[in-house]
Amino acid sequence: MTYTAPVPAPAAEATAPRTSAELIRADGTALAHNYHPLPVVVARAEGAWVEDVEGRRYLDMLAGYSALNFGHRHPALIEAAKRQLDEVTLTSRAFHNDRLAGFAESLSALVGLEMTLPMNTGAEAVESAVKVARKWAYEVKGVAEDRATVIVAAGNFHGRTTTIVSFSDDEVARGGFGPFTPGFRIVPYDDLAALEAAIDETTAAVLIEPIQGEAGVIIPSDGYLRGVRELTRRTNVLFIADEIQSGLGRTGTTLAVQHENVLPDMLLLGKALGGGIVPVSAVLAGRDVLGVLRPGEHGSTFGGNPLAAAVGSAVVALLETGEYQRRARELGTVLDTGLASLVGKGVTGYRSRGLWAGVDVDPAVGTGREISERLVREGVLVKDTHGSTIRLAPPLTVTGEEIESALDALARVLG
Template sequence: MTAPARVTAPARTSAELIRAEEPVLAHNYHPLPVVVARAEGAWVEDVEGRRYLDMLAGYSALNFGHRHPALVEAAHRQLDRLTLTSRAFHNDRLAEFAERLAGLTGLDMVLPMNTGAEAVESGVKVARKWAYEVKGVPADRATIVVAADNFHGRTTTIVSFSTDETARSGFGPFTPGFRIVPYNDLAALEEAVDETTAAVLIEPIQGEAGVVIPDDGYLTGVRELTRRKGALFIADEIQSGLGRTGRTLAVEHEGVVPDVVLLGKALGGGIVPVSAVVARRDVLGVLRPGEHGSTFGGNPLAAAVGTAVVELLEAGVFQRRAAELGTVLREGLAALVGRGVVGFRARGLWAGVDVDPAVGTGREIGERLLREGVLVKDTHGSTIRLAPPLTITEEELTAALGSLARVLA
């Protein structure tokens, strides 16, 4: 897709709009100083008409780019018909969405929610209910094993098992029932899982930690261990799923099928918040009316957009594109090692890039790239993440890597 045309000069400048936010908007983010006014494909435009190549894609929420025509059309069609009924009634879009999403993941049932954090919270509840009703864990004794350096969201329960003190400090008391083990350590996981364990909840690739990819065989080991010990394997694919890594789900790189998959971000196509718990029938089947719900979960607009997202993925074109352009990304980053980059991890169109601290922090690199017309976001220390839309062209990706080379120099 081409970059968007310039827009008419705004009533207020970027600087004025940023200053206007300061007294009225909670300071829970530290965004780069750019005010986006419109976007298309892999490009965004600020209020003054300056254009930027988006190499973050809404933390993978925009896998299909900004305003993908098929997704926008699906939303427009549904807006003219029906947007919300609540789950007090059926709607004519939900069955197809659930059927096709279950088919895409190879699982049986779908619990639709809105945000990724809601999907994780729902997965935790379902796993505990399954432990009591199916596994026979004594009441209120169920445990869930998670990995250090995880990122599953920032709700109170989720930060209870975070190891990020920025997310945790000042928000206790915390929810009990979680055991934290090192990521990519099967021996530690084996020791932590016992007769009270409802589930092992992990990210197949840890995104917020810097796109940390486990050793080959780790996911297979998690699947074998959980099956042997009678616990559920819950894969949080909210960032890694839906084409990002070159497969529909990141677990597919090892041919693994979890008991539960958590999806979000790209499932809403960058248009509406859509998330889902997708699981085996005997797992999600433990829920009964009144035990869990969401007014907006599974609403007709979300279901229409979500169905269009699934349709884009069913042909496998985006997955192949991410795999092919992932080679370009890896080769480009490999050429920068020793030239400001000290290491990187990449799978598909997703990379964590460790910059030499002498060159700058991740934030500083992001600010320099902003001046080059490229948008990225730092994570911890001197690490930046690259996650462009899967619609990016090879020429655009190569240009972004060229900009990175210039700011590192």
Template structure:
């Protein structure tokens, strides 16, 4: 007989996953049972400072009271109708999200990958109906080292072989250019181009921040060449970089915006495509849909998330605490840290490979009560909840200094 989860140790639970759970992740060996704010606790009661925040899905921390209350209230009323009927929560969510982003219309979905897939469909439909691209010939220009999800279409334009190998045949219609290279982008865009799809900051690649002027250049180029600018802000958006959206650092408004992760408040999966009216209006009934997209529970939580962001408090916190993060990382440069890239409360930290891989550094930090996740090579990502305190940040950086010192 299987022991109840609360009576099993971390080792028991990890072993129990092995024969029954698909091996598509390689998680750190910690089993989280409870969480609040910036802290999580494992089944043995050990506490850890969460410096990953669910890849930005937990921007507002674990179990933020306002978000939990919104979910509880809605659970007592209505959770799902499908889009066959209207529900009383969806209009407010769409109105406030559109206003927050400076755009006009919202297509609610569930996961980030769904938002990307939906954005691709909208861009292609716009290319045929509005731009006049011959049927079946629309192309979308993307950046190398991108991460937009792992569906079969999305991995078709990934340059990460671990995401692609074994999953062909691949979807045509995409051109890949180097990130942060306006000249290459200019050359790739032609009369068949429906859109340019990029991350304002490449998260999975190691928090790669483009040169100043790049995003404004993409906006100018797409406007001049008559194609759409789609900004994937699924990780970078909703307060993470010290602005509501990362494109705001260059005062750019894209034609289409992709949101997810933090939009669900760490409670339910919520994503959205937000776009200019003349772009989104190409969709008609039956051309795209989702049974769960825009469900009342998701809309209630999403509205509560937007309400938190409308005050600007979390954007200011990320901006101010980002200074603490950058100063702390700068002090570690040459002391195990070979370089870093940071904006707001988001950083990619390159560790001297002689001290270990990113995975090894993450495991050592875990044993010291700090949870981070590696990306490529010896790079780790730091993305704590925006509710983290300056003292907690400094403590985490002190632990990183300790771990790097021990490794040396």
């Protein structure tokens, strides 16, 4: 006997659409205040552009903190999601599904590592990597039980779970959330001598961002990533690269570590891996590392679901062409040239790689938040961080003309 779903009752007559101002007020009442959004209410989006409820258009120069590397509603990604919605969306990992193995195989081949642990959010990927590193330390390296340590860098941002904020030095993220998880050591970023001094027989892993995003797009010195790789290999310590923001084409290569021809022991991906459609993250490593996990020791009901795997596979297919990495390299020169012309004209400095930049604004001109709000009025969306810095991370589908238009707007608001 086949179950027939009941037909829902006719919907009540729709209420009048709410304005941006009304929706912003409603958010302030109905939502926890863990974010301070810019005053834009997005209702529609396509490519590098979004539109608010009143029909005003904005050039998106943030791209969901790199979650939208391929732009809003990329046709290939939307089609992959629609096809999968007609098949199966969730099985849990209690069963196999027909999309997951292909996704894992293609992702592993793209980045050059053997195995994939699928999760959902970036923070889940980081938490998973910490667990795997500790398990590896006990079972493979021989660290005494409950003694394993992980070294991280000052200025890091890996998420906001209780364990992750335990090794953050951002008091906004940490304050009021203790007691904190032990087992972490913080060393200065881009300092190989400090890193070497911190490694001892308890060290399981070194966890770093190849480029620190939340800190303001901080790019380490040439040779730093190679030095981390050589040091961790020599001391039998895992090198974990958090490429949740920097990976998947953003910096002009598939991975930011590839600028120094480095392959970490564990790679963390997220954000753009879901194509801006569904949350997808992954931990990738060799079998000798991820092989320490056994059934029941780690899991996720939604991790590796068929819908996520279908979209993730479509993302990998886009990256396999090399087109988006090339666009990030070529258009990155447009971004870099335009920013260089603003130094001394309201900009005190900037750092960029590919289509990713941190721009330091002269405090006499305004805070990062104030500059971001002024740009909203110019039809350009960016986001501030750490007081006087704004971040630029447009979709990799942006055009050179659109980048120049955004930089013209930035020049106006700085003037």
